[in-house]
Amino acid sequence: MMQEPALSPVRATRQRAAIENALERSRVFMSAQELHQELKGSGRRVGLTTVYRTLQSLADASRVDVLRNENGELMYRRCESRRHHHHLVCTSCGKSVEIASDQLETWADQTARRHGFTAVKHVAEVYGLCSACS
């Protein structure tokens, strides 16, 4: 069993609390910039640099999921499960569901092996309109 990395230094700062809090409330992926705006809008002032650095450290600790949107920007969302998983993301409201998929893993492994590839990793995300948006 893999153990979650023991996140190095963590000082309980106002900024970090604000960021984690915002992530906790959101069920959608947000960019660092969006999160920064969100915080600013609700009166909690946190420097953009700090938002970037904090999100990065949270991602390193597998506390948030990271993926790139169409424009190549990094998007973050609180992790529900620490296990390997993928996402089903609504292209309209941004809501996302974490999905497990043994089937997908199996397919990736088999496909790779069939072509003589080893040490397989993969990325996969599914996009569509959620029931509320369609």
Add this chain to the structure above:
Amino acid sequence: MMQEPALSPVRATRQRAAIENALERSRVFMSAQELHQELKGSGRRVGLTTVYRTLQSLADASRVDVLRNENGELMYRRCESRRHHHHLVCTSCGKSVEIASDQLETWADQTARRHGFTAVKHVAEVYGLCSACS
């Protein structure tokens, strides 16, 4: 059957020829910057702007595949098949294989439907070491 878009105006310029030629010879994904360097190295001078614009238009016409590397940079490679497909990419030498995957499509559709999502699209790439590199 979908018909390939009738690519708007296309003048046969030296630059476009150089770019298409370089793409034709390469079996690996290259960034616009890399392609630009490659051309410069082999004596064929093409402006970086032109490389970007040409690759973009080729991508629009589905003549090249586009995907983002880990750093979010756009990578291009000549398309072997115009049909929807995914890639198996060697993380060492960059060589890639186009892979079809009815299984994957089916999985994406079913997963989405199960969660009430419609209008499904998906992205998926598989990474590993090819036989020559492992």
Add this chain to the structure above:
DNA sequence: TTATCTGCAAACATTTTGCAGCGAG
């Protein structure tokens, strides 16, 4: 001839880094 194409320079957008000051422990 003329509408495209080219390419430089400048603009852009996102993310990272240098560094002086703040503040949690």
Add this chain to the structure above:
DNA sequence: CTCGCTGCAAAATGTTTGCAGATAA
């Protein structure tokens, strides 16, 4: 009191755009 955290300003990157001049057709 210390050392990590913060945040401004500036740098770094990758990509796009404005525009004047070159050039296929």
